[in-house]
Amino acid sequence: MHLSTGDILRDAVARGTELGRQAKSYMDAGELVPDELVIGIIRERLGLDDIKQSGVLLDGFPRTIAQADALAGIMDDAGLGALVVINIAVDDEPLIRRLSGRRMCRGCEVILRADRDGVDTGDACPKCGGEVYQRSDDQEEAIAERLRTYHAKTAPLIEYYAQKGLLIEIDGSGTPAEVHALVTARLGEQ
Numbered sequence: 001m002h003l004s005t006g007d008i009l010r011d012a013v014a015r016g017t018e019l020g021r022q023a024k025s026y027m028d029a030g031e032l033v034p035d036e037l038v039i040g041i042i043r044e045r046l047g048l049d050d051i052k053q054s055g056v057l058l059d060g061f062p063r064t065i066a067q068a069d070a071l072a073g074i075m076d077d078a079g080l081g082a083l084v085v086i087n088i089a090v091d092d093e094p095l096i097r098r099l100s101g102r103r104m105c106r107g108c109e110v111i112l113r114a115d116r117d118g119v120d121t122g123d124a125c126p127k128c129g130g131e132v133y134q135r136s137d138d139q140e141e142a143i144a145e146r147l148r149t150y151h152a153k154t155a156p157l158i159e160y161y162a163q164k165g166l167l168i169e170i171d172g173s174g175t176p177a178e179v180h181a182l183v184t185a186r187l188g189e190q
């Protein structure tokens with residue numbers, strides 16, 4: 001099961017729920033949503049019975065040391081076993097290029113690239129015909145803030161998990177297919 005805190009928060013914003021109302025201004029500015037909110041989301045989802053059978057891929061969580069500490073407790077409470085942490089590393093400069101060229105589809109949520117897929121905001125999605133849009137936090141100013149936040153608050157997790165012997169480092173500079181192959185090869189060694 002794939003659980004992306006960003007997807008869950010974007011969905012809450014789009015549906016105008018209380019969670020979305022609380023998260024929106026942080027997300028638009030490229031800042032982190034407060035720890036209590038995202039920890040609450042993860043605690044609720046990991047408590048569901050089906051996760052124990054399927055396992056779960058957490059995408060975009062944890063992003064702070066406080067979230068990582070909370071995750072350990074949540075996993076214990078839910079009776080979930082081994083944790084593997086994958087750091088897909090890409091330098092800032094290609095990351096900025098990827099993010100500013102990223103487009104999404106409102107219909108099927110597929111991720112597109114303006115330079116690679118020849119689509120831009122307002123076009124029809126080549127996969128489902130839905131409307132192509134750009135995430136508000138993929139604008140230049142928000143990208144810069146997200147990178148600052150990443151280096152200050154999230155990068156320390158690399159050392160945190162390396163010291164626990166849980167970290168897999170992956171070179172994320174290649175194509176999606178290349179990065180996928182590297183991840184599955186390393187997971188196969190576990």
Ligand code: AMP
Nearest residue numbers: 005006026027031032033038060061063
């Ligand atoms: P993402 O789709 O993972 O890039 O997340 C988009 C935005 O949602 C982030 O820039 C944050 O504002 C918020 N967000 C997602 N996951 C987290 C998290 N684990 N902690 C705090 N904020 C988060």
